[in-house]
Amino acid sequence: MILLLNGAFGIGKTTLARLLKQRLPHSVIYDPELLGMTMQRALRLVGVRVDDFQDLWLWRRLTIVALRVARLTSLHVIVPMAISNRDYLRELQRIGLIHVCLVAPVEEVHARLRARGAASEWEFRRAAECCDVHRGEEFAMHVAADSSPDQIADELLQLITGT
Numbered sequence: 001m002i003l004l005l006n007g008a009f010g011i012g013k014t015t016l017a018r019l020l021k022q023r024l025p026h027s028v029i030y031d032p033e034l035l036g037m038t039m040q041r042a043l044r045l046v047g048v049r050v051d052d053f054q055d056l057w058l059w060r061r062l063t064i065v066a067l068r069v070a071r072l073t074s075l076h077v078i079v080p081m082a083i084s085n086r087d088y089l090r091e092l093q094r095i096g097l098i099h100v101c102l103v104a105p106v107e108e109v110h111a112r113l114r115a116r117g118a119a120s121e122w123e124f125r126r127a128a129e130c131c132d133v134h135r136g137e138e139f140a141m142h143v144a145a146d147s148s149p150d151q152i153a154d155e156l157l158q159l160i161t162g163t
Contacts, residue, residue, distance in 0.1 A: 002067055002077045003160060004092065007102030008130035009123050010113035011145050012152070013080035016102070019153040020078050027076035032063040052126075054083065060091055067095060082126070084133040098160055102145040102152070106131040 003020070005013045017029045036053030043050055053059050070077045079097070083089050093099060109127045118124070133139065141159070145152060 002097035004099045005080045009127040017078045017080040024076045028074040101139040104145040
């Protein structure tokens with residue numbers, strides 16, 4: 001199983017991914033942001049500026065390849081990633097993943113970003129955009145992110161495993 005934990009910046013995707021990794025045997029976390037940030041920095045070195053690495057066709061292709069490889073070696077692949085572009089989401093969904101979207105009011109998400117020391121206007125802008133877009137039905141299997149991470153992990157395990 002490949003589980004995409006989608007949601008706004010600061011909503012708790014990485015925290016939840018770590019909890020799920022502890023609870024799901026033979027699981028691994030794959031964070032495509034690391035690849036994206038590396039590609040973005042490399043492009044800056046050659047004078048190309050990209051606002052969002054998700055706009056890079058190569059990043060999306062390499063992410064799909066990496067997820068397929070990770071799935072060959074692990075029973076469960078957990079992917080914490082904020083995706084709000086519907087076309088990019090559809091590209092990822094073609095590999096047969098389970099898509100869960102964590103949702104919370106934008107005020108709560110902004111408070112969490114401030115609590116973790118986020119200072120970038122870009123992060124706050126993207127978080128607001130994600131909160132708005134993620135209400136759509138394309139981002140369904142909504143899970144409210146207003147309880148404790150442990151409670152959300154329990155709820156998700158029940159949803160995805162039926163236990």
